Amino acid sequence: MLSTKIASLDFATPLMTGSGTFGHDPAALRFLNPADLGALVLKTVTPEPRHGNPVPRMAEFEGGIVNAIGLENKGLAYWQDTVAPTLEGLPVPVVANAGGHCADDFVEVVKAFQDMNGVAAIELNLSCPNVQGGILYSTDSIGLAKVVTACREVSDKPMFVKLSPNVTDIRPLAKAAADSGADALTVCNTLIGMLVDWRLRQPVLANGIGGMSGPAVKPVAMHMVSQCAAAVDIPIIASGGAACADDVLEFVVAGATAVQIGTAAFLNPAVISQIASDLRSILAQENLTLADLRGSLKL
């Protein structure tokens, strides 16, 4: 009832984890029934190890959190040796997420993902606000097109391009990604924000700024999903603030084919199973399918 297709891949449900919110490896899968999860999206991998930002790296505000993890990860070689072997034979498809400073970085990681049997699809993180250079590709459609084209040349696996909301108009970037061979767009990464401790006259996060996620960003993501769905013909994977079945259905109506659940998993690592079960009952009750609802937004 919830099965969903993107490019050549069949997913059990339209629900995915959000990169960086469900780990670097499949350990946390144990909280979920595999029949409820469309795909496991893992934390961004960069060619070289990255130690991440100083602490505090996360803080909460009304309705969300702001994080500046700084893409801490042990790098591609470690991932290849240690994580990739654990992905083979998992009951859910794995989406590996690539990051880097320049086009060559992305190509290096994507090439490696292409050769890993356990990786079903690739997501390009062209939108991390917390590392220098990360945002460049996400705000400039020419730069973005270069990276996507170069990655497309080295991989025929389904490729999702994750866009940044930190732009005045997301549509040129969505089009650039689609025209360069993206199979789907993930819309969107975190919104840049800052929290201030007025007593200390300092930002709360050591990095100063960070990426906002959680319920407060849902309206921004919703708007961008609807804009992207109208601008391109490839599937949209929504990301931003979804925490319950109604949120997922709202994104589907706005044009999303799948929805990633990130921050909500921190409160409840089993939330995706809960949402899947709620979706099944709502759709049965209303006698509707996901296809009936997808993109049905009346504007």
Add this chain to the structure above:
Amino acid sequence: MSLSLDSTQAVLAPIVATREVGEQTWVIDVEIEDITSDFGPGQFAMLSLAENSPTVIARPFSLYERPAPNRFTFLIQKMGKGTAALVDAPIGTMLRCLLPLGNGFDVAAVEQDVVMVAGGVGSAPFLIYAQQRIALGARENTHMFFGGRTQRHLFDHQSFDALGINMHYSTDDGSHGFKGNVIACLATELDKKRISKKSVIVACGPAGLLHAFADFARLRNLNAYLSLETYMGCGFGVCNACPVPTSVDGKFTDWPYAKTCTEGPVFSLADISI
């Protein structure tokens, strides 16, 4: 004790009792069925209200006591809205609990002297720790240094008194026990050789206290363990919000950080750099 995520469960469970135990601090009892895994001293749970949580992420709390197989208690100091929601919730309120999490304290061998050092709600992991020492038959050589700002900050000290272990209290204002901080109190007893410097010394408390304790323990070459209260986003190893710097010659040689939630919160002082 070492546990992987394999024994961690996400459950909904009611608050069945609440009692105030000092300044802005309560013990809440939660009834949780079917937790078969060990849940030991120093391990923790992520707690939040099951419905209408005023916070977007849960909050970490050490296991305080397990008075019955299905009953788990937590010592909670009201700090901000996450802790306020938990301690103000009426009996019967359902909590979302993720537990057990993290690596706790090893209950050292019977013949090993153990010294617990707690500042304020840093006492939380030590009630069950002391109970386990007593069950081993190690009451006489188990000591606890319990410090607080005032007598009202020596939370639930009657429960510790009742154990019959060697209690050493200190308060900043001298309203109960030694006047001064808990480390000064420990220093005095070490200097007088009433505490062996070969003891295993385990500490828990606010960051300032733990930093001071780390300096003190290094200077004196003590066999020290710390339970850290690092900010946590998820508590189960997926978000990278909780790094603690590792030492170059400790057991985490492959990376400059360890995750407090899954590799701690209890660390040997030799393994971390704080």
